[in-house]
Structures are given as C-alpha cells and as structure tokens.
Amino acid sequence: MAASIAPECNDIKEKYDTCFLKWYSEKYLRGKTSSNECEDLFSKYKTCLNRALKEKGIEGMVEEARRNNRESDTDFLRKE
Amino acid sequence: MKVFSSNCIFDYSWNEVSTANWRKYCPWNDKSTHVVGVDTLSRSVDPATGILRTERLITCDQSVPQWVLSLFGGSATSHVYEISYVDPIAKKVTMCSSNLTWSNVLNVQETVIYRPSLSKANSTDFNQEAKITALCGGWQKIKNKVEEASVERFSQNAKRGREGFEAVLEMSRRVFGEQREHEKRQLQS
Numbered sequence: 001m002a003a004s005i006a007p008e009c010n011d012i013k014e015k016y017d018t019c020f021l022k023w024y025s026e027k028y029l030r031g032k033t034s035s036n037e038c039e040d041l042f043s044k045y046k047t048c049l050n051r052a053l054k055e056k057g058i059e060g061m062v063e064e065a066r067r068n069n070r071e072s073d074t075d076f077l078r079k080e
Numbered sequence: 081m082k083v084f085s086s087n088c089i090f091d092y093s094w095n096e097v098s099t100a101n102w103r104k105y106c107p108w109n110d111k112s113t114h115v116v117g118v119d120t121l122s123r124s125v126d127p128a129t130g131i132l133r134t135e136r137l138i139t140c141d142q143s144v145p146q147w148v149l150s151l152f153g154g155s156a157t158s159h160v161y162e163i164s165y166v167d168p169i170a171k172k173v174t175m176c177s178s179n180l181t182w183s184n185v186l187n188v189q190e191t192v193i194y195r196p197s198l199s200k201a202n203s204t205d206f207n208q209e210a211k212i213t214a215l216c217g218g219w220q221k222i223k224n225k226v227e228e229a230s231v232e233r234f235s236q237n238a239k240r241g242r243e244g245f246e247a248v249l250e251m252s253r254r255v256f257g258e259q260r261e262h263e264k265r266q267l268q269s
C-alpha cells in the first residue's frame with residue numbers, strides 16, 4: 001500500500017487501508033454496502049492526517065479543492 | 081485548451097480491476113515511484129444508490145527542471161486532488177482528478193472510467209481523458225506551447241501508468257490466489 005504524506009500516520013493508515021480493502025472486496029462488491037467496520041480506524045487515521053495537513057500548511061488548498069469539486073456529485077452520485 | 085484521451089482493455093474482471101485500483105500506487109508498481117503519498121480524505125457510501133464516494137490527496141515528487149522551479153518558485157512536490165465514485169450495481173468506477181499545485185499556471189482535469197468491457201468477456205475497458213489549460217497571461221502562442229508540452233508529458237505518463245497498473249493487477253491476482261489457497265489449507269487441517 002502507498003505511504004502517507006505524513007510518516008507518523010503510516011502505521012494507522014496501513015491498518016485502515018488493509019481493513020478497507022478487505023471490506024471492499026469481500027463485502028462491498030458482494031452487495032453488503034452498508035457495513036462500516038473500518039470506521040474506527042479511519043477516524044484515527046483522519047485525526048493524524050488532518051493534523052499533518054495543517055502543519056504542512058496545505059489544508060486550505062485541500063479544502064478549496066474539495067469545495068470546488070462538490071458539483072461532480074450531481075453528475076456521478078446518482079443511478080445510471 | 082488541449083484534450084488528451086486514451087482507451088485500453090485490461091484482461092482482468094471489473095471486480096479485480098476496481099479492487100486493485102485502490103493500490104495502484106504501491107511498491108508493486110515500479111512505474112509510479114514519483115507518487116510518494118496517497119491519503120484518503122473522506123469516504124462514504126451513499127445510502128440511496130450504494131455508490132462509494134472517496135476523496136484522496138495524491139502527493140508526487142516530480143522531476144521538474146531546475147529552471148522551472150527557479151522561475152515559478154515552489155518545490156518539486158506537487159499535490160493532486162482526486163474524487164472517485166464506485167457504482168457497484170452499474171459496475172462503473174469514475175475518478176476525477178485535478179492538480180492543486182501550480183493551478184494558477186496550468187489546469188489539468190483528468191477523468192478515468194473503468195467499466196466491464198463491451199468487446200471482451202471478463203475484461204475491463206479503461207477510458208482516460210485529460211483537459212489541459214494553460215492559464216498564464218501572455219501570448220496565445222506561448223500558452224499553446226505550454227499546453228502541447230503538457231499533453232506530450234501526460235501521454236508519456238499515461239503509458240507508464242498503464243504498464244505499472246498491469247504489474248499491480250498481476251501481483252494482486254497472485255496474492256489473492258495464494259491467500260485463498262492458504263485459507264483452504266487452514267480449513268482442511
């Protein structure tokens with residue numbers, strides 16, 4: 001799995017990525033889309049990541065991109 | 081604005097491709113060593129459609145010529161924002177990316193789609209399109225040059241991207257196979 005931008009987040013990121021990939025291939029793709037057993041790991045990883053983005057001074061840039069891309073939800077977050 | 085587009089077919093099922101796609105930038109991919117970080121910013125499943133929505137931040141160490149750095153300032157580290165949607169019923173992955181770094185000079189919007197192949201069983205169609213726009217003020221001639229050079233660069237990277245992903249797909253199949261064997265043996269013993 002790829003590394004995190006912040007080395008201090010690598011451990012928790014790897015745990016989360018492994019959990020997600022297992023969920024994705026074994027549950028999500030088999031129709032069990034509502035389970036969320038990786039939530040705890042993700043919230044820990046996000047805490048670490050958000051702190052790092054702030055320290056690196058790129059959180060503003062990232063937030064702006066997230067805002068600018070919200071429109072794509074109208075195109076892709078709907079049934080085919 | 082210039083548009084770059086490419087299509088190809090991967091000889092792997094959509095399930096395999098869409099799974100391996102999450103680890104496209106991993107050590108198995110020796111063609112993506114410029115990617116130094118892949119971080120998930122958010123992830124959720126839309127309750128109405130079952131579509132998985134993911135936002136990621138991709139960090140690259142680009143080999144940028146020194147004169148470019150001294151001209152525009154900044155460092156060789158660049159960031160890309162990616163938002164993706166997986167529709168498990170329609171079997172479609174859509175990924176939209178845009179550059180965060182140097183976005184005041186050059187805007188690159190890439191859309192990638194993975195769908196089960198229409199022409200080949202158990203395979204996956206890959207479509208990629210990038211819209212490249214130079215934003216720097218100045219002569220149109222210069223903007224055109226910048227865009228042309230960027231498209232050229234993009235097309236080289238796209239080729240490397242495909243080769244690297246092929247390696248990841250092959251490794252994924254092998255590792256999943258071994259894992260299944262291992263689980264089978266454990267059940268038997």
